[in-house]
Amino acid sequence: MEDILLLETIEKYLSGQMSAEEKRWFEDLRKKTPEIDQMVVEHNMFLHQMDFYADRTALKHTLQHAHQQLLNRGDINEGGTVSAKGRVIQLWNKYRRVTAIAASVGGGIALLISGLVAYFSPVNHSQIQQLSRDIAVIKRNQQYQGNLINEVKGKIPADAKMVGGGTGFLIDPKGYLVTNAHVVRGTSAVVVNSKGDEFKAVIAYTDAEKDIAILKIDDADFKAFRALPYGIRKQTADLGEEIFTLGYPRNEISYNLGYLSARTGFNGDSVSFQLQMSANPGSSGAPVLNKNGEVVGILSTRQATAEGVAFAVKSKNIYQLIDALKKDDTAFQKVKVATHSSLKGMNRTNQVKEMEDYVFLVKAFNKN
Amino acid sequence: MKADTNEQLLLKGLASNDSRAIETIYKDNFNMVQAFILNNNGSYDDARDIFQEAMITLYEKAQSESFVLTCQIKTYVYSVCRRLWLKRLQQTGRYSNTLDNLDETVPVEEDLEIHEKRNAEFAIMDRALNSLGEPCKSLLEAFYLQKQDMQRIAAAFGYTNADNAKNQKYKCLMRLKKLFFAQYNIGE
Numbered sequence: 001m002e003d004i005l006l007l008e009t010i011e012k013y014l015s016g017q018m019s020a021e022e023k024r025w026f027e028d029l030r031k032k033t034p035e036i037d038q039m040v041v042e043h044n045m046f047l048h049q050m051d052f053y054a055d056r057t058a059l060k061h062t063l064q065h066a067h068q069q070l071l072n073r074g075d076i077n078e079g080g081t082v083s084a085k086g087r088v089i090q091l092w093n094k095y096r097r098v099t100a101i102a103a104s105v106g107g108g109i110a111l112l113i114s115g116l117v118a119y120f121s122p123v124n125h126s127q128i129q130q131l132s133r134d135i136a137v138i139k140r141n142q143q144y145q146g147n148l149i150n151e152v153k154g155k156i157p158a159d160a161k162m163v164g165g166g167t168g169f170l171i172d173p174k175g176y177l178v179t180n181a182h183v184v185r186g187t188s189a190v191v192v193n194s195k196g197d198e199f200k201a202v203i204a205y206t207d208a209e210k211d212i213a214i215l216k217i218d219d220a221d222f223k224a225f226r227a228l229p230y231g232i233r234k235q236t237a238d239l240g241e242e243i244f245t246l247g248y249p250r251n252e253i254s255y256n257l258g259y260l261s262a263r264t265g266f267n268g269d270s271v272s273f274q275l276q277m278s279a280n281p282g283s284s285g286a287p288v289l290n291k292n293g294e295v296v297g298i299l300s301t302r303q304a305t306a307e308g309v310a311f312a313v314k315s316k317n318i319y320q321l322i323d324a325l326k327k328d329d330t331a332f333q334k335v336k337v338a339t340h341s342s343l344k345g346m347n348r349t350n351q352v353k354e355m356e357d358y359v360f361l362v363k364a365f366n367k368n
Numbered sequence: 369m370k371a372d373t374n375e376q377l378l379l380k381g382l383a384s385n386d387s388r389a390i391e392t393i394y395k396d397n398f399n400m401v402q403a404f405i406l407n408n409n410g411s412y413d414d415a416r417d418i419f420q421e422a423m424i425t426l427y428e429k430a431q432s433e434s435f436v437l438t439c440q441i442k443t444y445v446y447s448v449c450r451r452l453w454l455k456r457l458q459q460t461g462r463y464s465n466t467l468d469n470l471d472e473t474v475p476v477e478e479d480l481e482i483h484e485k486r487n488a489e490f491a492i493m494d495r496a497l498n499s500l501g502e503p504c505k506s507l508l509e510a511f512y513l514q515k516q517d518m519q520r521i522a523a524a525f526g527y528t529n530a531d532n533a534k535n536q537k538y539k540c541l542m543r544l545k546k547l548f549f550a551q552y553n554i555g556e
Contacts, residue, residue: 042549046545046548047512049478049493050493052490052493053493053494054513056424056490058426059423060420062387063424068392070398075395078402079412160528
């Protein structure tokens with residue numbers, strides 16, 4: 001009990017709460033009793049330590065608080081994500097102008113890029129024109145060359161509706177022709193040779209994917225040839241190779257010249273290759289030959305957006321198709337695709353003269 | 369260079385624990401220190417620790433009677449942080465020669481020595497208080513740190529009267545003193 005009292009007195013003394021009289025008495029006591037004097041010194045020091053501890057704790061707390069406060073206001077940043085609403089608004093106010101400028105620049109760039117993309121992006125399929133003759137062209141030609149049409153009238157049924165036309169060429173002397181699938185959209189076809197003789201033909205097979213159709217001349221008037229002057233080449237032609245075609249962009253056979261300009265077709269299509277030549281509707285299905293008189297492709301489409309760019313289906317597809325058909329259909333067993341060309345070394349005029357009879361105008365129609 | 373009046377005011381505010389002054393100094397200097405720490409292998413937490421340590425050093429300096437700051441607060445804080453961080457890097461073996469020596473600094477070694485001594489004292493008191501256990505710790509904190517009067521403490525802790533609380537406080541204090549001085553004298 002005495003110790004507690006003593007301590008209380010010391011604390012009272014140290015905190016200066018004593019009256020002058022008490023103080024004098026206590027200081028007197030300190031002088032006389034070294035133990036008490038020592039206790040006062042020690043306790044004083046201890047209390048200082050306690051004060052210091054309290055002070056430091058409070059300061060640390062204040063600092064933490066300040067840190068948090070500044071963090072919330074966005075004055076300082078610890079790399080974390082901005083979550084506080086206040087900070088977002090503050091940032092917005094701070095960077096509003098910059099944001100506006102950035103947004104308009106960004107918008108401009110976006111427009112520019114989309115413009116560039118639209119300008120440079122690969123053309124789509126609507127830009128490809130099939131070279132089959134649509135009915136309007138045929139009608140115009142009919143008006144123009146009425147005589148010719150009248151001559152061949154007999155073979156097309158009177159009530160039949162013409163749906164398209166193009167070019168076809170023999171691959172087998174017995175009467176097998178190749179043309180584009182898009183040429184023979186109808187149910188039947190007649191083929192007309194360069195002299196104007198017309199023969200009935202059946203559509204033996206169409207492959208829309210490769211755009212190849214096979215027609216079989218089925219007409220008593222047709223006399224099978226002994227052999228074809230040209231051959232169908234199995235290998236792909238080389239880049240830059242000179243090529244020529246014979247086709248029927250009009251009712252009369254016509255000759256055209258160009259060169260192979262790319263190994264693939266439109267949009268990298270590996271079934272076909274690209275030609276540099278002017279192609280006209282009606283040329284679809286025309287044979288594309290190299291200077292040796294070997295068929296390297298079947299002219300099929302042209303690029304509407306570019307001048308003089310045409311595409312032809314590679315000739316090796318004919319073999320693939322025929323080989324596949326032979327497995328499935330006995331009717332094709334007899335088909336023997338001509339491989340040998342006898343046109344090699346001839347000049348172009350003679351080559352064309354030799355070939356003329358084997359390239360036909362194809363007219364497709366629907367029987368009602 | 370003598371610190372300008374504005375800075376003197378801030379330091380006065382800091383010495384008297386004015387939270388607005390503390391916040392202003394904090395705001396003006398933290399980003400610089402953080403950038404320095406981050407650029408020298410430190411983390412965000414390191415930056416916070418080191419900066420607050422420097423603030424405490426500044427606070428202690430501002431409180432001392434003989435206080436004169438002969439440079440800008442910025443320079444002083446930066447010098448302290450630099451010194452502290454260098455030491456921390458050396459202690460953890462992470463020291464690399466990435467600290468560039470081109471910045472303006474003032475010698476702070478003396479201040480830091482005092483600061484370290486006080487840190488040690490703080491740690492001793494902290495340990496002593498925490499090893500006391502409850503309710504001793506809270507009781508002493510209420511009386512000596514929060515300076516509450518015995519009547520209120522007795523009521524808050526549920527003692528029947530102030531004398532009993534006083535009695536208990538005395539016992540606790542004796543234990544604390546014993547714990548504190550045992551450590552403190554070893555430190556001396």
